[in-house]
Every structure is written in structure tokens, then in C-alpha cells.
Amino acid sequence: MSIKEIAAKLNVSKSTVSLVINGKAEQGRISEALAKRIMDYVDSIGYKPNALAKSLATGKSRTIGLIVENIGDSFFGPIALYIEEYLRKYNYHVLYSSTLNDEKLANTILDTMLDKYVDGIIMAPTLGQEEQVQKLIDTKLPLVVFDRRIPSLETNYIGTDNYSASKRAVQYLFECGYKSIGMITIDSKQVQMLDRLRGYREVVDSNNSTEDILQIPYNLVGDSRKAMIDSFLSENSFDALYFSTNYLCVSALKVLKANKKHKHYGMITFDDHEIFELNLPTISCMRQPIEEIAKQIVVTLLGQINDHKKPFDDIIIPSELIIRESTQ
């Protein structure tokens, strides 16, 4: 049933029906009686406007594009859930895509989202997307970048305090009495990873200790990754480990479990994981407040949508040190 048919049925014009349906009866100076008659009929047949036609006419789709690295992982999955929940409150829907850190794919995704006329985009960009994202910014489409900043770009950003949280984590290891701390991270130019690395270096230096860093290629997974970690542990003699992200720590736990020759290390990692509460020992970490991040993302995006000239936000939400058994 379309607005046209309703109009025909009621012997009024399309525009009258449209105005009433959209609560603009007053402004359209429709008589109360007519408005009620229309509303009653509309309700009785359970009419639903065609969102597509509406979007085409208004230029607003009430859909937000969400581009993450991997919707199935323990960081982006929950983030996506919260984002969806907050957006729903404002009657927005979510079109999502995972880039799997593939720059080409990420750009294709961005293009198709623009085709679909989303009202805004939330993204954790991959490396090498500067140019595309700059173009996106130039279109003035409301945009929020999160998790991984692209330093050269001026836009809204929400993320955690990677550098200082990293410092706090490593400093805490020293305070626990560990003398020599190895770091395992991803061999990536992603800013948040570089910041975490920088934090580690500074604290190690200021404690007059020596750096021991293992950088693992991003796409090296499974056994090859474990093998790298295994030999890193064998060839060095630190007494504690710091991981730049949770899945590296999980890999290391698997290595430690499989190869009993390794000693016990003090351990702390960036990002929490359900495993860390159950492992023996339980694992200390710097936890990002995921729900808060999601909330700020939505608030910032809606702010931009409602006022295109709003100055960009740059919101840093501190991570929290969760102390468990691995740092005792």
C-alpha cells in the first residue's frame, strides 16, 4: 500500500497524507478532523512508508556505515554491538563491513558505502587509506575515525591513550620488581601500535633497562607466529613480557603451555580477553573501556550529523590497569 493509494482511498491528495504521516499536519494547516481520519486509516491498515523512496526524496538514509577490521574479533565485535544499540536509540541502522586489514578491500567497501548514501561513517582505517579518507573528509560526510588514528587527517577521532597507558603498564612491571622486560608486538605502522611501542621504550630507558622487542608480521598467524615467539623466548633472558595486544598474549600463552622449558614470566598485555581471567596465572592487562568508546563514537557522529560545522572532536578515553596474578 502506498501513499498514493491511501490518498485515493480517502479522496485527499498525496501531499496531505504525507504531511499528516510525518506529523506536519499543523504546519501544513490540515484540519484536525482530516488529520485524524487519515491517521486512523493509516494505522488500521498498518501502513509503512517505503524507506528507499523516502531516502531518495530526502537525501537521508538513516543508515550509518561501520567499517572495522574484523567484526568477529573480541574488540570490534563488542564495539559493533554497542554502536548498534546506541544508534538504534536515534533510529539509525548499521551497514557494516570488515576490511581484514586489506587496503584495497577497505577502499572498495568505502566506495560502496558512499553509493548507498549512508548518513555517516564510523571507521577504523587500515594503513594506506590516507588518500581515500581525505577524499571522504572532503565530501563533508560526517565521519568518525576510531581506534587507529591517521595523524595527517583532520577529523573526529575516538581512541584510548595508547602511549601513556603503555607507559603505565610497563612501569607497573618495573614496580613489581621485574628487571628486564621483553615486548612482543605487531610489525605494523599503525599509530596505536607505534604509540604502545614508544611507551615501552621510554619506560625501559628511564629505568636503565634494555629493550628486547619482537615484531611479528601482522598476517603471520597460527604456528608460524608461535614459532617466532618460542624462539624469541628461548634466545633472550628477560623476566617479564609486555604485549601490545591481547591476541599476541594468547599466542604466547599457548607457546608457554606447549613448551614447558620456558620459565615463568611476569606478564601484562594491552587489551583484555576472557581468557585472561581463567588462565593460570590470570593475566594483568590494560583494558580499553569498550562501551564508553562506542558511546563516544555515536555521540560524536550524531553531533556532526546534526551540525555539519561542529568542530572536530578528538577524544581520548584512558585505559584501565587490571591487576591479576601475572604481575606478582
Add this chain to the structure above:
Amino acid sequence: MSIKEIAAKLNVSKSTVSLVINGKAEQGRISEALAKRIMDYVDSIGYKPNALAKSLATGKSRTIGLIVENIGDSFFGPIALYIEEYLRKYNYHVLYSSTLNDEKLANTILDTMLDKYVDGIIMAPTLGQEEQVQKLIDTKLPLVVFDRRIPSLETNYIGTDNYSASKRAVQYLFECGYKSIGMITIDSKQVQMLDRLRGYREVVDSNNSTEDILQIPYNLVGDSRKAMIDSFLSENSFDALYFSTNYLCVSALKVLKANKKHKHYGMITFDDHEIFELNLPTISCMRQPIEEIAKQIVVTLLGQINDHKKPFDDIIIPSELIIRESTQ
């Protein structure tokens, strides 16, 4: 830039441009020279058609609605990732929503997806959605139900062999020499849970053992759930435990870790979880082949989209018994 402007610029008509752009130059009997001239221009200005307008005109949105319980969890997250990847190959996009098992919310979500004119829906229904889903089926919109079947409905379904996999799991515990097996499950009418329960009961009976079942309310989480498990363990004297799903097992592991008075149980659970490989002991499970499930969902949905009269599929993908240390 719109098709109209291109037409004006090139002094041809809109329809000519439209045909060429959609690769229908031949069928529209456009001269090769003209087609090339149009394509060259279109490429040079990087023209992108407005997907909204196209959808309105064709009635196809190339968007699929995905409705799950929780996009952030360890089952639906990865499923969503794979579904998206397969769908992308066919140039479809995904509009997703999490129901959090709330029937009202689930129905609202369904409604708004229909408004957006999705070309098909993939859903794991909540309880109490029979009526709504039946209406959906009546609309003939391509639909695939997965994970949780609604027995009264005739439509496409993809899921695992809950009943027989459950039997295999429990039987395996008996074969390992355990005599008395407790089951911890969700107090839910969801078919897959009932099937798993039924599998347990039958095997326990056929082994002349006794049933010991703890049914936990779905929305009881955190400490209250753990408390229930704790007292269940204290009040009974089985030597092995069977869990109907992974997060219940995770809760139990936390209880066992916290309360050292409990003995060691043989354990097996439905659904794998990254934790199970790392726990001490590692946990045996029945693993659902997530990628295969996602693939079949997409294949089935696309089949239905391409041929509305295709008979419904009902595909059961067997789960796999993963034997680890907890059953030794």
C-alpha cells in the same frame, strides 16, 4: 554528477547512457562507437550511480538483513564475518542487528529491515517470533533461518545436528569411564537447547545412569549464574559434566577456579571457545563448523533469491568432536 547530466553533456538521452552503463549496449543496439564514447566519459569523471535511486527503480537493494542474537559473541561474530565475505563475492551488502534475545526488539528490527527493502533475510530467531516470521514467509521474501529452528515454520534452515551431536558427546564421556554425568544448560525453550538436552537424557538412560540437570535462566549472568553452578556442584556427586553451550562451561571453569573445594570433573561442552585450548585441563567440545554453516546460509539464500520457487533447504551440518584433556 547524475545520468541526466552525463546525457546532456554528451548530447544523448538518459536511457542510452543507462543502457551503456549497465552493459546493455548490445541489447539496446547502441553503436559501439557511441558506447565507447559514453564509457570513456563516464570513466573519466569517475561517475558512480546512485544506488538508492537504482534500488527504488528496480526494487532490488542488493542488501541482505542479518539478524542475530549478539554480534559481539564468539559464535555470531565469526558467523557474521563469513556471511559478509561470501555475500560480498556476489555484490551484496549486509545490514545487521542484534536482538539480545528480546522478542519485542527482534520484531522491531524485522520491521525496519523490511522497510529498507532488503533483498533477503538471514536470521537466528528468538522465541516467540513464530507469528512474525510466518508473516515474513508469507511475503515470499527470501529467508534463511539458522541456528535455532522454529519447528512450525516451513522455510530454509541451516543448523548443526544438535540432538545426535549431543548424544555423541555424552556417550563419549561414558566411554571414557565416567559413571555419572551432570548436565548444565540454559532454561530455554529454544529448540537447539531442547535437542541437546534430549540427547543427554537418552544417552544417560541407555547407560542406566541417572540424570542430573541444572537449568539456568538465560538472563542470569555473572555472579548469580556462578552461584547456581557452585551449589549444583556442591549438592551433587557426579564425576563428569556436560554443558549445552560454551559460555556455561566458561562460567563453570571460573567457579572451579574460585572454589578449590570442588573435585576434578570430566568435562565436555557444546561449542568451542578459544579458552578451551588454554585452560588447564584443556576442554573437549563438540565444535560447530562455523565457516561451513555461514557458507551454506549464503548459498541457500542466494539460491532462493535467484529462484523464488526453489524448494526450501533444510541443511544439517554435523558438529565435530574435539578431544582434549578434560575427557581423560
Add this chain to the structure above:
DNA sequence: GTGAAAGCGCTAACAG
């Protein structure tokens, strides 16, 4: 107070 009409950008039948 109400309705006619133009327009959002595209498709597709049909006429030349």
C-alpha cells in the same frame, strides 16, 4: 485548509 505538480536519480517499455 488543501491539492497540484515538480523533482530525487534511475530503469525499461515502446516508439520512432
Add this chain to the structure above:
DNA sequence: CTGTTAGCGCTTTCAC
């Protein structure tokens, strides 16, 4: 071979 035309369903301005 190519262009005209009439929609898709809705919004919104402006004239009556």
C-alpha cells in the same frame, strides 16, 4: 540504432 516517456514512492513548494 536511439530517444521519449512513464514510472518507482515519497517530499515539499506554491498556488488555489
